[in-house]
Amino acid sequence: MAGLLRRDMLGVALTVAAIMLPVAGAQAADPIKVGVTITQSPPGSVVQGTQVKDGLEVAAKIINDAGGVDGRKIELVIEDTQGLPEKARAAVEKLATRDKVVAITGEHQSSAALAGIEVAHRYKIPYINTNGWSDVIREKGYPEVFNPGNYNSRVGAAAAATMKELGVKRVVSIAENTDYGIGLAKAIGEALKKIAPDVQYKYETLDRASKDFLPAILPMRANAPDAIINLMLPPAAYIMMNQLYEQGVAPSAKTWLYDGSGLADYPDFWQNVKEAGKGMLVFGLYHPKMAQPALGKQVGEAYTAKTKNEPNRLLFQAADSLFLIADAIKRAKSTDSEALIKALGETKYTGTRGEITFSKDKGYAFNQWLDVPYVTFQLTEVNQKVGDSALVSQAGQPLDPAKLWKPAK
Amino acid sequence: MSGIDVDLAVNGLITGVFYALMAIGLSLIFGILKIVNFAHGEFYMVGAYAYTLIALALGVPVWIALPLAFVVGALLGWLTERTLMRPLYAGYTSWGLMRDEYAVIVTFGLSLFLINFVDKVIGPYAYRGPPLVETSRVVLGPVLISGHRLLAAGIAIAVIAVTAALIKWSFWGQQIRAVSQNRLGASLAGIDTAKASVIVFMLSGGLAAFAGALLSPVINASPDVGIFPAIKSYIIVVLGGMGSVPGAIIASLFLGVIESFGAVYISFQYRDAFGLILLMLFLLFRPQGLFGEKGREV
Numbered sequence: 166m167a168g169l170l171r172r173d174m175l176g177v178a179l180t181v182a183a184i185m186l187p188v189a190g191a192q193a194a195d196p197i198k199v200g201v202t203i204t205q206s207p208p209g210s211v212v213q214g215t216q217v218k219d220g221l222e223v224a225a226k227i228i229n230d231a232g233g234v235d236g237r238k239i240e241l242v243i244e245d246t247q248g249l250p251e252k253a254r255a256a257v258e259k260l261a262t263r264d265k266v267v268a269i270t271g272e273h274q275s276s277a278a279l280a281g282i283e284v285a286h287r288y289k290i291p292y293i294n295t296n297g298w299s300d301v302i303r304e305k306g307y308p309e310v311f312n313p314g315n316y317n318s319r320v321g322a323a324a325a326a327t328m329k330e331l332g333v334k335r336v337v338s339i340a341e342n343t344d345y346g347i348g349l350a351k352a353i354g355e356a357l358k359k360i361a362p363d364v365q366y367k368y369e370t371l372d373r374a375s376k377d378f379l380p381a382i383l384p385m386r387a388n389a390p391d392a393i394i395n396l397m398l399p400p401a402a403y404i405m406m407n408q409l410y411e412q413g414v415a416p417s418a419k420t421w422l423y424d425g426s427g428l429a430d431y432p433d434f435w436q437n438v439k440e441a442g443k444g445m446l447v448f449g450l451y452h453p454k455m456a457q458p459a460l461g462k463q464v465g466e467a468y469t470a471k472t473k474n475e476p477n478r479l480l481f482q483a484a485d486s487l488f489l490i491a492d493a494i495k496r497a498k499s500t501d502s503e504a505l506i507k508a509l510g511e512t513k514y515t516g517t518r519g520e521i522t523f524s525k526d527k528g529y530a531f532n533q534w535l536d537v538p539y540v541t542f543q544l545t546e547v548n549q550k551v552g553d554s555a556l557v558s559q560a561g562q563p564l565d566p567a568k569l570w571k572p573a574k
Numbered sequence: 575m576s577g578i579d580v581d582l583a584v585n586g587l588i589t590g591v592f593y594a595l596m597a598i599g600l601s602l603i604f605g606i607l608k609i610v611n612f613a614h615g616e617f618y619m620v621g622a623y624a625y626t627l628i629a630l631a632l633g634v635p636v637w638i639a640l641p642l643a644f645v646v647g648a649l650l651g652w653l654t655e656r657t658l659m660r661p662l663y664a665g666y667t668s669w670g671l672m673r674d675e676y677a678v679i680v681t682f683g684l685s686l687f688l689i690n691f692v693d694k695v696i697g698p699y700a701y702r703g704p705p706l707v708e709t710s711r712v713v714l715g716p717v718l719i720s721g722h723r724l725l726a727a728g729i730a731i732a733v734i735a736v737t738a739a740l741i742k743w744s745f746w747g748q749q750i751r752a753v754s755q756n757r758l759g760a761s762l763a764g765i766d767t768a769k770a771s772v773i774v775f776m777l778s779g780g781l782a783a784f785a786g787a788l789l790s791p792v793i794n795a796s797p798d799v800g801i802f803p804a805i806k807s808y809i810i811v812v813l814g815g816m817g818s819v820p821g822a823i824i825a826s827l828f829l830g831v832i833e834s835f836g837a838v839y840i841s842f843q844y845r846d847a848f849g850l851i852l853l854m855l856f857l858l859f860r861p862q863g864l865f866g867e868k869g870r871e872v
Contacts, residue, residue: 211693369842374802375846376803377589403794407792410710411720412718
């Protein structure tokens with residue numbers, strides 16, 4: 166065990182040392198400015214924005230504490246987008262023209278990312294999409310945009326596979342009315358057509374600003390599906406879940422509740438849902454029992470020390486985004502945009518979640534890390550920590566029905 | 575009427591009751607001050623947080639936290655009136671000279687301030703208030719409803735009834751009505767119009783906060799939680815007739831039921847548009863609303 170720990174620490178030290186290798190001595194004193202667009206105020210997801218910010222700050226500290234990149238510190242220039250496309254567009258414009266950042270990252274909402282990449286593409290500045298899941302971001306085919314985070318087709322395939330393994334016949338997705346929600350609902354439909362064509366599938370789109378979803382839920386109570394897939398983000402997702410539970414729709418003996426939005430990662434999850442979350446199956450991009458590289462463990466520990474919270478998926482995605490930029494600068498031996506984009510395209514880097522490379526296939530796979538690891542777990546008790554949940558499907562493994570729990574009535 | 579129609583009607587009426595609790599305060603403020611309070615939704619938000627935090631963080635029983643949320647909203651109303659509203663009409667006795675157009679900017683600014691203040695001080699995370707009763711489901715024939723929602727609707731009806739009675743029969747209620755009819759005339763008759771304004775702002779803030787508190791186990795308090803209810807309240811106040819409390823109550827119930835049925839039989843996507851369509855139709859064919867007076871001051 167001690168030997169393993171020493172080997173892990175050695176790996177981390179080598180990784181960080183590799184990032185710090187000399188790039189260009191002339192600008193050694195100047196910090197490397199990296200632009201960050203995140204949601205720091207409503208109506209976008211401030212919770213996500215906070216997690217991404219923490220992840221970037223943890224990664225920046227790790228890099229800077231180890232001497233920076235070629236002796237140059239990483240400086241984050243943060244802009245609040247409020248999750249709004251128009252604000253995201255303006256933020257990227259400012260970062261590119263006024264702040265002269267070398268790359269932009271952090272975006273965690275698809276609608277904002279779709280607006281931001283247009284500006285990044287115009288200025289030909291590297292854009293690392295931290296958490297915009299919409300396939301359309303990739304389908305644009307912009308060479309400046311790289312995607313080390315999750316993507317809708319991946320969740321679509323995962324959700325469809327889970328539905329097939331559960332043996333359900335009728336599935337309803339409840340999606341928020343955003344590029345992310347609608348795109349994901351469609352991706353699940355496409356995946357189901359391929360691997361489980363007998364499953365009846367439809368999706369409902371709901372306004373994420375709404376506070377009452379009963380009119381959408383009542384018809385489901387009259388004719389409950391076998392599974393409901395949540396594709397909404399908090400706080401709307403919490404309200405919807407509570408109303409599903411109050412109406413006896415899901416989770417129930419008849420209907421599974423499957424979450425495709427990473428709700429269990431949110432620190433306010435249990436306070437807001439209580440019994441309504443018990444029995445929920447979760448598409449998980451992070452689980453403490455997942456195999457993780459040494460850098461991931463280091464980032465997780467640093468995050469817990471900084472915030473006193475358990476690590477979450479966005480922490481690692483954000484940290485990887487910054488590590489990738491630092492790695493590309495090191496290999497390009499330059500902060501020039503063209504050189505950085507070329508270096509990013511040739512990435513082969515072991516980050517916090519595994520070895521990251523970018524596909525050059527067209528469509529949703531363009532500049533995408535295709536093998537983003539995921540698991541399926543089930544929350545079997547109220548207030549249960551993710552680490553204590555039932556891991557019903559390990560990364561790359563089929564679902565284990567023996568581990569599933571369902572309410573008796 | 576099928577089972578789902580009964581369900582929709584009951585849920586629509588309950589939603590309407592909550593709309594009414596929220597809209598009455600807005601209507602009262604317009605009636606007496608002739609301004610639209612754009613921070614009304616944030617009084618609701620403050621009430622939701624006040625109830626939730628008093629009950630959860632301080633461990634105060636919910637039946638004490640609930641009236642305390644009303645008190646917090648009333649105090650915020652008092653503070654708003656004294657610091658932001660009164661300077662707009664201080665020194666003037668005539669409505670003709672009141673700088674009410676500034677009130678729009680002031681209250682809009684207050685709304686943004688409160689949202690961002692709560693976001694920074696309490697945080698962006700949502701908080702679910704503790705329910706008044708732990709019964710998760712009550713079966714009433716074809717209707718399945720959460721115990722809290724049912725009880726909250728009953729309390730809301732009682733509060734609305736008491737408020738309406740106070741405005742109609744109490745000493746201060748009569749003075750408020752006099753000021754809303756003619757501020758200058760009421761002033762000449764010896765009524766303290768400034769005091770009436772303070773009472774209305776406190777009552778309005780208290781009712782909005784009380785609505786937020788009652789619904790916090792359903793809507794989960796978050797910094798932007800008041801935006802949608804406020805928009806609904808503006809629609810209701812126009813539909814019911816600007817300044818008319820009975821109009822606001824009837825318009826609230828009407829809107830709740832229309833939204834409930836429209837969401838199922840037309841589209842949930844357009845649920846929030848139904849109120850706006852009604853608003854446009856009323857403005858075209860009955861601009862004074864259901865109970866508003868047809869007239870215009872020059």
